[in-house]
Amino acid sequence: MDLIRDLFNPTDVQNILSVPTSMSGGFDTPYWMGESHGFYTVKSGYRIAAGCRDRGGVRVWAGVWDFDILPKVPCNPLCVFCGVEPETxxxxxxxxxxxxxxxxxxxxxxxxxxxxxxxxxxxxxxxxxxxxxxxxxxxxxxxxxxxxxxxxxxxxxxxxxxxxxxxxxxxxxxxxxxxxxxxxx
Ligand SMILES: [Zn+2]
Incomplete structure (x- = not known):
């Protein structure tokens, strides 16, 4: 419980803690929410990504991109092999x-x-x-x-x-x- 409070914001903590757990035990398995069968498909991934964009997801990702901790493509226009010519x-x-x-x-x-x-x-x-x-x-x-x-x-x-x-x-x-x-x- 402390771990969850430590890692997530109060809204997410509430959402996580409200998820009912199985009374009979069993193993955890990954489940993709975009499909009823629980497996990832490109179609559902695209649908969800498009939905995120409509809800301002682009702004969020633009913000993430601005973080200094993430690696980015170097803005070197020269070819990485010869270092002389532009990389076309x-x-x-x-x-x-x-x-x-x-x-x-x-x-x-x-x-x-x-x-x-x-x-x-x-x-x-x-x-x-x-x-x-x-x-x-x-x-x-x-x-x-x-x-x-x-x-x-x-x-x-x-x-x-x-x-x-x-x-x-x-x-x-x-x-x-x-x-x-x-x-x-
Ligand atoms: Zn080159």
Whole structure:
């Protein structure tokens, strides 16, 4: 009881203490209030989030965002890999020297010059590469994004060789799973 009073405000303490407890005992289990079956669904989550927004939830979250204790995305507009160019999509995935080093590891047979836009880059790959290679491109892009986030959030750096090696393992495992019909096509 003291613990509850210590942790929550008076209104919440009253609400918590008014919850009837089971007379027969039993284990506690998590229950999602948004669905009658008690399991979380994206639909109900969205519905509740939209309801919060209508009741001024945005203001509350804007306030939370202002707290100094929460980690935030650093407002560094430069690419975390090279630290030279602005972090745009086309730079991060195609033009950055780190991205190029990764593509060289993949050994794709197309030119590694600078591309003007991400659309042009994707279109060119789509036209020229076989489907198996496009699968690899998608996974390497995803790995680049993950590597970027790991640098930003965990100060963890990965080299191009390991990034592509992990992407290769992922693609191979996925292909095996697909062949075994675990993953539907
Ligand atoms: Zn860069």
């Amino acid at each position: 999509m086309v730079h991060l995935f195609a033009n950055c020297p780190f991205a190029k080093a990764c593509w060289r590891e993949v050994d794709l047979g197309w030119r590694l010059g600078d591309v003007a836009s991400i659309e042009e880059w994707v279109e060119e790959m789509w036209d020229e590469l076989p489907r198996t290679m496009i699968e690899m491109v998608v996974v390497v892009c995803w790995a680049l994004w993950e590597a970027r986030n790991n640098r930003v959030w965990n100060m963890h750096a990965v080299d191009s060789k390991s990034l592509v090696m992990h992407a290769n393992i992922y693609v191979n495992n996925w292909r095996v799973a697909r062949q075994q019909n675990i993953v539907s096509r």
